[in-house]
Amino acid sequence: xxxxxxxxxxxxxxxxxxxxxxxxxxxxxxxxxxxxxxxxxxxxxxxxxxxxxxxxxxxxxxxxxxxxxxxxxxxxxxxxxxxxxxxxxxxxxxxxxxxxxxxxxxxxxxxxxxxxxxxxxxxxxxxxxxxxxxxxxxxxxxxxxxxxxxxxxxxxxxxxxxxxxxxxxxxxxxxxxxxxxxxxxxxxxxxxxxxxxxxxxxxxxxxxxxxxxxxxxxxxxxxxxxxxxxxxxxxxxxxxxxxxxxxxxxxxxxxxxxxxxxxxxxxxxxxxxxxxxxxxxxxxxxxxxxxxxxxxxxxxxxxxxxxxxxxxxxxxxxxxxxxxxxxxxxxxxxxxxxxxxxxxxxxxxxxxxxxxxxxxxxxxxxxxxxxxxxxxxxxxxxxxxxxxxxxxxxxxxxxxxxxxxxxxxxxxxxxxxxxxxxxxxxxxxxxxxxxxxxxxxxxxxxxxxxxxxxxxxxxxxxxxxx
Ligand code: NAD
Ligand code: UDX
Numbered sequence: 001x002x003x004x005x006x007x008x009x010x011x012x013x014x015x016x017x018x019x020x021x022x023x024x025x026x027x028x029x030x031x032x033x034x035x036x037x038x039x040x041x042x043x044x045x046x047x048x049x050x051x052x053x054x055x056x057x058x059x060x061x062x063x064x065x066x067x068x069x070x071x072x073x074x075x076x077x078x079x080x081x082x083x084x085x086x087x088x089x090x091x092x093x094x095x096x097x098x099x100x101x102x103x104x105x106x107x108x109x110x111x112x113x114x115x116x117x118x119x120x121x122x123x124x125x126x127x128x129x130x131x132x133x134x135x136x137x138x139x140x141x142x143x144x145x146x147x148x149x150x151x152x153x154x155x156x157x158x159x160x161x162x163x164x165x166x167x168x169x170x171x172x173x174x175x176x177x178x179x180x181x182x183x184x185x186x187x188x189x190x191x192x193x194x195x196x197x198x199x200x201x202x203x204x205x206x207x208x209x210x211x212x213x214x215x216x217x218x219x220x221x222x223x224x225x226x227x228x229x230x231x232x233x234x235x236x237x238x239x240x241x242x243x244x245x246x247x248x249x250x251x252x253x254x255x256x257x258x259x260x261x262x263x264x265x266x267x268x269x270x271x272x273x274x275x276x277x278x279x280x281x282x283x284x285x286x287x288x289x290x291x292x293x294x295x296x297x298x299x300x301x302x303x304x305x306x307x308x309x310x311x312x313x314x315x316x317x318x319x320x321x322x323x324x325x326x327x328x329x330x331x332x333x334x335x336x337x338x339x340x341x342x343x344x345x346x347x348x349x350x351x352x353x354x355x356x357x358x359x360x361x362x363x364x365x366x367x368x369x370x371x372x373x374x375x376x377x378x379x380x381x382x383x384x385x386x387x388x389x390x391x392x393x394x395x396x397x398x399x400x401x402x403x404x405x406x407x408x409x410x411x412x413x414x415x416x417x418x419x420x421x422x423x424x425x426x427x428x429x430x431x432x433x434x435x436x437x438x439x440x441x442x443x444x445x446x447x448x449x450x451x452x453x454x455x456x457x458x459x460x461x462x463x464x465x466x
Pocket of ligand 1: 007008009010011012031032033034037071084085086087104108125126156157160266267
């Protein structure tokens, strides 16, 4: 069997590497139009950082796992074609800021229709609005070579930072479709390493919608605990204690209750906005408003954090150096999409702070690109003033220590383990006094920092005392 996956990104790369790893009798070709990305997949430095991924790729690359830009050739040769391209939020036209931009998916469907011969199983791996399979089928129906197609939905539930373990032992694999035969072929692929009772089969629309629903429920839990964190700060309750207490209820459960500076990542916000748009499209205004609140609460959490920093630092951060620890949207990934750090830093830059930023996996180029993106005006341009702000007020550092040297405060944005190894006494020596620590992840040992002389502000903790 030959599989072709269109899109060599955070999903296409790891999922296909795992299929190749688990199924030695399947040849897997991952194709992309981005030459640089494909070259990186073929090099020693993969384009994405994921613990354990390098080993899986290196064990199979060149045997039954291939990365290539020859999109048409591999579409033609494949029995099964996964579509794993990006589906970002639309930034133009109807549905701007909410609807998923399906242009890349549609381009794939058109390419497949154009070059495919014989019979192909098309698998939607990208996260898509419910009923997208209908559009794909209509496009495929126009194949000039009279190729035939079955369309399946097989959304991906991996989380970044734990992609390899999530793929190796998924909670479930979901396959939606109409053709029993095609569903069975995809079930057989996963059954090479996933217990059969964890492979769920549904109709197409349930599968498409379940992906959006899963992300909405997960993000809702974070917004719920973050809403509680604001109330904790006002009442001297401790959000971690509250999370622990409610999580002990087996109906609620302990996972995904870690209060933070706000959720980031390429999925949660995009998929909820997509869900909101769909609800509005179907005239379900109240349902749309219900889910939109999850995103609004997340924005509030990020804004609240930046505001609190400014207020604590005597209402002015202008000219002050602030160490920003972490830029990725969570630990163990180099992905920065929608990272809370970007928005907090934008707010601090507007107040003319100087930001000394350190992240162990994110490049300086990426950090600047992210900031330019959030300073874009309606016309898509960054004003000269904001360009100068980014140029002059950002210092990219090689270590957490370097960032903190002669800083007026330290802000933890990503929960990288290495930040926990820093000795409060060593940090205290190199920062200006009063020494402020803002922990956006409730990561550090607050008592030890307070004992050392720091003023510590953490999420959902009220006034912290030694
Ligand atoms: P990504 O941006 O990392 O990768 C997408 C890739 O598709 C890019 O390399 C791009 O060049 C390529 N591409 C776009 N159009 C193409 C075309 N016409 N032909 C060939 N290649 C093309 O995106 P991602 O994070 O891998 O996400 C892909 C999909 O999976 C999205 O729908 C996303 O919502 C979903 N998803 C992502 C995650 C995650 O953790 N990132 C998890 C589950 C689901
Ligand atoms: C998410 C879903 O978990 C995954 O199933 C889906 O396939 C893609 O979207 P991802 O965004 O990669 O995965 O990471 P996730 O672990 O869900 O974290 C998302 C954001 O929420 C991160 O910014 C993380 O720091 C934050 N988060 C997570 C919290 O603030 N608190 C928590 O308790 C959990």
